[in-house]
Amino acid sequence: MATELFGVPASCLRMPHVEKGMAVGLFGGSFNPPHAGHALVAETALRRLRLDQLWWIVTPGNPLKDRSALAPLSERIALSRECSKDPRIKVTAFEAAHKIRYTADTIELVLACNRGVNFVWLMGADSLRDFHRWERWRKIVRSVPIAVFDRPGATLSFLSSKMAKVFDQARIDEDDAPLLARLSPPAWTFVHGPRSSLSSTQLRETVRSAVL
Structure with missing residues (x-):
């Protein structure tokens, strides 16, 4: 493998080291x-799901979003490292090295390379609303447990989303969230708790307005 790609150090292009039996959260996004x-979602996940690690996966780009305003991958990684202070949070961009575009492929690769590790996919409630638009979304649900975290304006998404309806029987009580990573999929839960009103879109608009 090249020493770096897109200006990203080789260390960020490899999956973080894990041991069998660990509970690991997968937190992907363009960031x-x-x-x-x-950071609040990551910290809440570590605590509520009792995770040993959390992989903060900075993606090359979301196929469902406009890439014209996408900052360089190296910049987003550097800023992510500044946001994530807990040593259990591992910022990684291994998807870029494998030229992965879709979450389904990411999960398939992660599971194949880390036998015996208990992974759980993490997402905000705002993403749950459009989850049925994700490539092979049903396969994702059947491949790994999922924890959905409350977001302002999206609290009721667990009632209205297509995923929530199709996999209603797979939903576990929030009180059992610490068990989630070690359950056989499909299994998911909705985690209530502290919420932040910040959004990447709003922050980009603020910066754009300041420049203009």
């Missing part, structure tokens, strides 16, 4: 830019 709201 354009990362902010305190992302």
Whole structure:
């Protein structure tokens, strides 16, 4: 593998080291830019799901979003590192090295390379609303447990989203969230708790307005 790609150090292009039996959260996104709201989700996940690690996966780009305003990958990684202070949070961009575009492919690769590790996918409630638009979304749900974290304006998404309806029987009580990573999929839960009103879109608009 090249020493770096897109200006990203080789260390960020490899999956973080894990041991069998660990519970590991997968927190993917473009993080354009990362902010305190992302850090809040990560910290809440570590605590509520009792995770040993959390992989903060900075993606090359979201196929469902406009890439014209996407900051360089190296910049988003550097800012993510500044946001994530807990040593259990590992910022990584291994998807870029494998030229992965879709979450389904990311999860398939992660599971194949880390046998015996208990992974759980993390997402905000705002993403749950459009989850059925994700490539092979049903396969994702059947491949790894999912924890959905409350976001302002999206609290009721667990009632209205297509995923929530199709996999209603797979939902576990929030009180059992610490068990989630070690359950066989499909299994998911909705985690209530502290919420941040920050959004990457709003932050980009603020910066654009200031420049103009």
